[in-house]
Amino acid sequence: MTTTDFPPAPQHDEIIVPDSAPVTSPGPFEGPEKLLEVWFAPSLNQLPDVPESSLSGGLRARAAREEGEKWKGLRRVPREVWEEMLDIVKCKVLSVVEGEELDAYLLSESSLFVAPHLLILKTCGTTLNLLGLYRIIEIARAYCGYTNVWRCFYSRKSFFFPERQHGPHRDWRDEVDFLDKVFGTAGAAYTVGPMNRDHWLLYLTSPNTQPRLPYDSKLPSSLIAAPPSSSPPAAILPTKYQDxxxxxxxxxxxxxxxxxxxxxxxxxxxxxxxxxxxxxxxxxxxxxxxxxxxxxxxxxxxxxxxxxxxxxxxxxxxxxxxxxxxxxxxxxxxxxxxxxxxxxxxxxxxxxxxxxxxxxxxxxxxxxxxxxxxxxxxxxxxxxxxxxxxxxxxxxxxxxxxxxxxxxxxxxxxxxxxxxxxxxxxxxxxxxxxxxxxxxxxxxxxxxxxxxxxxxxxxxxxxxxxxx
Structure with missing residues (x-):
């Protein structure tokens, strides 16, 4: 696969970060991570049924397993594409474990987990975690035909050195504003614990939301998947396990x-x-x-x-x-x-x-x-x-x-x-x-x-x- 198969997303004033921005700033290292979870279905057995004809053409899916079984959902995305998304976030892949149902990427700044129906991105230091969200949504559209986000969760502990952060991570209100631009009124933000001591910050969306990317109208048509031809189920069935x-x-x-x-x-x-x-x-x-x-x-x-x-x-x-x-x-x-x-x-x-x-x-x-x-x-x-x-x-x-x-x-x-x-x-x-x-x-x-x-x-x- 080459980078021309999946051209870079346009930049916008509110999220521009210089290409030369360091992976981590000099000085003390910020350990507390930013944790982003993007679910495209509530469980593996409820993945959207998207016909191959609705997916973006010309994209190379990940090579099939040795036994010939094709990867499902987000796991069909090649490693190179996830690495390109991580370049935006400012971190690198160190190694990967391929489980039966989950890929676990060890990163220079924490971890990335990819299952067929969900993605978990956990990054520390001064990485730009939320700037990867647009790309994750685009990749899910192009490779899987996922046009809706089942649920999105973003959370973090209070920082030791908040003044050292970049982009939307400088302040919780900026992070919430960034997420609201994607999910609108479907998102809600919470502060859990005492503001003057350790506290935990959480943003989550209501189920089954269509995300809004600011540059959707400017994207090449090849990167926007057509909606599935079949109608979605009237109700989501309860899952057989507890998350x-x-x-x-x-x-x-x-x-x-x-x-x-x-x-x-x-x-x-x-x-x-x-x-x-x-x-x-x-x-x-x-x-x-x-x-x-x-x-x-x-x-x-x-x-x-x-x-x-x-x-x-x-x-x-x-x-x-x-x-x-x-x-x-x-x-x-x-x-x-x-x-x-x-x-x-x-x-x-x-x-x-x-x-x-x-x-x-x-x-x-x-x-x-x-x-x-x-x-x-x-x-x-x-x-x-x-x-x-x-x-x-x-x-x-x-x-x-x-x-x-x-x-x-x-x-x-x-x-x-x-x-x-x-x-x-x-x-x-x-x-x-x-x-x-x-x-x-x-x-x-x-x-x-x-x-x-x-x-x-x-x-x-x-x-x-x-x-x-």
């Missing part, structure tokens, strides 16, 4: 926990980044968070410090669509910025797990931890003084019919999510500062913030003095 995303965002790590992520010049000159990542993963037990026999782990140690990892568990998706009798899986991803003063580690996972060992929904899978045990294991590795945890759980979609046909009813989901973050979750060393719940259309959210007992946050002025 659950856990995020643990940790800051001010203990010095002993930060030490393994610093590397000497001798280490980095003689040990490739992926090999260094394997050493760190084994030393800290990251490779044992889930059973090794169902985990494909891809990790990288950065020079002179830092660490990233993607893991595909089982098939890579909770619903395990085409693997008879095999439990649903998912992914986890970890990113670490260990510098003193702004140390940060993140863990994200969508593997369906019971809350406790006595829980029956979702069913336990042999060797996998419970949700609470997983949280404790992760916090034990990174030893933060402050952390926030979010649990985002799908419920029965409004208007979908019989609530009993879903895995869990909304009330039970809400109760389980709320109870999962009790004051005793992390034992006696931590105190819970906040626990906040939200009910959205089709999702429940629980946010909790914990701090180490007796810990005092460094003053902003002290960090600035350390930088000067």
């Amino acid at each position: 659950t995303t856990l995020e643990i965002l940790m800051s001010y790590m203990d010095p002993k926990a930060r030490a393994p992520f610093f590397h000497t010049e001798e280490q980095t000159s003689s040990t490739p980044g992926h090999e260094l990542g394997q050493i760190i993963s084994s030393k800290l037990g990251i490779d044992e968070l889930f059973p090794k026999d169902e985990t494909t782990l891809d990790s990288f140690g950065f020079d002179p410090c830092g660490y990233s990892a993607n893991a595909v568990i089982g098939t890579g998706m909770p619903e395990a669509s085409h693997v008879e009798g095999k439990p649903g899986g998912g992914y986890f991803t970890i990113h670490v910025t260990p510098e003193e003063g702004w140390s940060y580690a993140s863990f994200e996972c969508n593997v369906p797990l019971p809350i406790t060992s006595s829980s029956t929904k979702p069913p336990a899978v042999e060797g996998r931890p419970t949700l609470q045990k997983l949280i404790r294991n992760v916090v034990g590795i990174f030893q933060p003084c402050r952390l926030s945890i979010t649990l985002f759980v799908s419920t029965t979609a409004s208007g979908s019919g019989d609530s009993a046909s879903s895995v869990l009813g909304a009330s039970e989901t809400e109760a389980r999510a709320w109870q999962s973050f009790g004051t005793d979750l992390l034992g006696g060393d931590f105190v819970r500062k906040d626990r906040i719940g939200y009910e959205f259309d089709g999702y429940d959210l629980v946010f909790a913030c914990f701090e180490k007992k007796g810990w005092k946050e460094p003053r902003r002025e002290q960090i600035q003095d350390d930088l000067s």
Whole structure:
């Protein structure tokens, strides 16, 4: 494939960034990531049925699998096309894991996950995450015929150094304005947690929205797919699995926990980044968070410090669509910025797990931890003084019919999510500062913030003095 097969998108005044803009600005590295999820269907078995004749001509799809099976949905997009989108965002692909249902791209600044019906882009530093959204929508139109976005989610923790960000990421209001220009009144923005301490920002859309790109009328006709000839279903069926995303965002790590992520010049000159990542993963037990026999782990140690990892568990998706009798899986991803003063580690996972060992929904899978045990294991590795945890759980979609046909009813989901973050979750060393719940259309959210007992946050002025 050549770049002429998919010409670059026109630039616009409100999003212009010089080609020479660095991937990361000099100075302290901003660990907290910007997380963008774009869903084009609620599940694998509800992908839009788009005839080949409606797709853009002249585009080369990704080569078929070795066994001759064609890729589905977004996975038919070649790696080169995703890399071109990532050039806009200002990050690069380091490696890729191809799971049965999910592609996991390890990036120079975090991760990209591609399933047939959804894409997850998680980037840190001063990357321009939202500027990739236009291109993602264009690619989905051209290669898959997806003209609507089922749901879009954008979220992030409050930044350490917001003044160092570029483009729409300089301020939450700018990010919301950018997204509103795409989704109009379908989007809603929320601030979760205390504004003067750690808080979490979320933007999400209502289901089944047609995005509006500012330059649609100027795009070559070959890049705009015709709408499917068949009418969409009158109602979306309830999914057979529950979409659950856990995020643990940790800051001010203990010095002993930060030490393994610093590397000497001798280490980095003689040990490739992926090999260094394997050493760190084994030393800290990251490779044992889930059973090794169902985990494909891809990790990288950065020079002179830092660490990233993607893991595909089982098939890579909770619903395990085409693997008879095999439990649903998912992914986890970890990113670490260990510098003193702004140390940060993140863990994200969508593997369906019971809350406790006595829980029956979702069913336990042999060797996998419970949700609470997983949280404790992760916090034990990174030893933060402050952390926030979010649990985002799908419920029965409004208007979908019989609530009993879903895995869990909304009330039970809400109760389980709320109870999962009790004051005793992390034992006696931590105190819970906040626990906040939200009910959205089709999702429940629980946010909790914990701090180490007796810990005092460094003053902003002290960090600035350390930088000067």
